[in-house]
Amino acid sequence: MKKMIKFLISICCAIGLSTSALAAERGTAAEATELVKKAIAYYKANGKDKTFAEINDPKGQFTNKDLYLFAGAVKSGGVTLAHGANPKMLGKPLGDLKDVDGVYFVRKINEVASSKTGYGWVDYKWPNPTSKAIEQKSTYVERVDDIYFACGIYK
Template identity: 30%
Template sequence: MNKTLLIIIILMVLVAAAGVFYQQQSENRQKSKLVALVDQAVELIESQGEAGFPELRSSSWVHNDSYVFVWRLDGVRVVYPPDPSGEGKNMTDLLDSQGKPIGKLFIQTAENGNGWVDYMWPKPGEKTPSLKVTYIKRAQYQNQTYLVGSGVYI
């Protein structure tokens, strides 16, 4: 193997590694923003309860394809900015495009405190599913427990 070929191979590996590193950094920034957004929504709910729901439906809580949604722990969706007519619907049996029980996983994640759920879901206006990760966190107001979440496509 000559030196030129070896140098080209090394450069290709370095470029690929830099691309992977950049992608991971971008995903980490997106995830950090989601955590901050959900944490703020949890604070609002824990201080105001349902009185904070109208604010969570406002456009200030929607960022690109990401928005904050709220369910009660019985699976009933109580805040859903993309389609408020879907509020009041029980989402416990929600499945992703591959049959993953994301409704139950969202509830279990909130029962455990907080965490991430990844699944396949079509982007708005598309039919082909893409990888989406959603951060879920439990919120408590008086005698009601909620799950608060927001997701981003990767």
């Protein structure tokens, strides 16, 4: 019986450690917001071309853990200008893109970016490039000029 208890305790510890390791690999809402603000500062200092090139670099300064940035044109139906995880999205209008629940999340991102404040959060489901699973995602979006910068967290 003592061996069984020790075994169960060791299993629980292993699960706890792997869960902690997984949580440590996930970005937080604060980190996502900080990454967007860092990109905006970079954009203001370096312009569009350098900023988009840096965002598109999967090993660049705008990726951290499972966080990556993307940017879009606010008034163009969600044309993707930069994307840190999927270069196939570049130049494409994604306004008709839906998640698995039918949420037009790019439209919602554009609505937030076009709002009076120009910033906020949008919730939807999306494939996590790290885990490859469809997961709940919340994306922080902030507008500068006619561009939105965004970074999402997987939950």
